[in-house]
Amino acid sequence: MSKDGVNCSACSQVFHPLAKESACCPHAEPDVVDHHVIDTRDAYLTATAAIVGGTGPIGVDAERASGFTYSQRAYLIQIYRRGAGTFLFDPPAIGDFRELNDALVDEEWIFHAASQDLACLREVGLDPARIFDTELAARLLGMPRVGLGTVVEELLGIHLAKEHSAANWSTRPLPEAWLVYGALDVELLPNLRDQMVEMLAADQKSVIAEQEFAAVLTRETKPPLAEPWRRLSGVHSLRTQRNLAVARELWLARDRLAQDIDVSPGRLVPDASLIAAARALPTTRQGLADLRDFSGRASRSELDRWWAAIQTGLAQTDLPSLRGNGDALPPPRAWADRNPEADLRFKAARAVLAEISTEFLIPLENLVTPDYVRRMAWTPPEPIDAESVGQALAVLGAREWQIELTSQRIADAFVDIHQTIVAASEADS
Structure with missing residues (x-):
């Protein structure tokens, strides 16, 4: 066995020792590993010291019990670092992870879909200052499917079983098979991150990725709904x-x-x-x-x-209105009747954004948040030009790279629609 995996007996390929099967040889036998859940303060502090002694970025994941519990708290936190190993923590038992956070806050933390885990990690005192998000990176690289199992298989050649992703992680004790699943979710992240860094650089998307990762960390929590x-x-x-x-x-x-x-x-x-x-x-x-x-x-x-x-x-005498409050826009399917000019602007903007999406191999929803496009189409900035569109996008929360790629094209589309409407009106008169 090599340091990083198991050598296939049938070929020279190396696969992860905990993987369900190797990329090249399904009959290869993985090592048996007993995963220990850390559920005491003393063991947690010992693990913290070990993680600090490791090297490089830190793979992090959290498991909740969505669909089973009311809270969205973490019931398992998994951490892997080269030179230190894998650590599985029981957050309800440990409580506060401030010591771990203080020791590692300036290091790069690797997540897959960080936005799903940051809230529950912050609840226990884990709040990174710098992240790499492999799910976001996969989107920016134009990969058609961005689930962790698919990305790992495509880029690392390792098959991951994902049968426990929707499990009730508040269960105690956690079954060994679940712990193997949880460990694999972080142990492969550093290798995945290293390969994606090279791919992003080759596609000239490193700066884009940095801005997207930073935006995930600074994104404000949505206020509670009024109703x-x-x-x-x-x-x-x-x-x-x-x-x-x-x-x-x-x-x-x-x-x-x-x-x-x-x-x-x-x-x-x-x-x-x-x-x-x-x-x-x-x-x-x-x-x-x-x-x-x-x-x-x-x-x-x-x-x-x-x-x-x-x-x-x-x-009740104070009856709710049939239509909700708030600043929600009507669904776009109703725009043709309610605001036909906005409907034309929205369709024109979607068309040019689809072109940019294809050109740069970035999904539409990552190129510009769809709600931003709807709001600008419904109430366009004045005057309509690249600068005003860019300012409107910035106010809504768009990143610099998004504004740079899209503001001129959106403005041109809006201007074309306006001129078409004016010409049609003059012809009718």
Whole structure:
């Protein structure tokens, strides 16, 4: 066995010792590794010293229990560094990771899809100052699929099994197979990062990547929605304010219970059941109990809670509006009727952005955030030129490289549409 992997007995290829199968020889036998979860302060401090003694960037990942728990806290944090090894931490048991953060904050931390993990890591005191995001890098490199397993297989020739990605990571003790999965998620990140650095340089996208990684770190947390209950799946099918009032109270009741017992709301009573009850507007507790579409593990055990919420909704005098508040724009499919000029601007901008996307092999959603394009098309800057478009993009949050690549082309598209509209108007008159 080499330092970095297992030598295939059938060829000269080397594959990772924990990989489910090698890239060249599926019958090769991987080493058996017993993964230990660090769940005491003393062991955590010892591991911190070992990680500090390693070299190079640090591979980092976190596992949550999305879909199982109400909170989005981390239930496993995985760290790998060359010369130190792999460390699997139990965040609920350890609590505060400030010592580790203070020791490593100035090092480069490698993530795959950092935006998914930063919030739960910051909750325990881990807040990097510099990152490399392999998922973002894969997007900027124009790779058609950017999941970690696919990227690793394409660039490193190693197959990763991803069967535990949606597991309930709040489970204790964590099964060994899950720990192997968690370890692999970080052990390959430094090698992946090194190859991507070369590829980004070859494509002249190193500066673009640096700006994107920095933007992930500085992105502001979205403020809580004023009316989060409106995200109920199917809420738009409710036709009256009274239906909406009952849906709101049911959502609030479910959210309070879910938060109290730390269970994902949908596992108590699914959205479809809340909508069914809000649509039916049962007038008695028994009527609610008899509603066939009102189901879920807590639909009967907490029936009094749901009936009280319905009663509150039925008695409400401050009814919610049929249309939500906020500055949300109408869906683009409605623009042709509601704001035809904006519709033409939006379509023209999308067309030129698609050309730029193809030219530079950067996905549209990474080239410019789609919402930025919609907002500028709906309310264009004045006067319409590259400078004003660039300023508008900057205010919305676009990066320098995005502005440099797109502002002139978007401005030209808007001007062309304006001239076409003016010419059509003059011809009609």
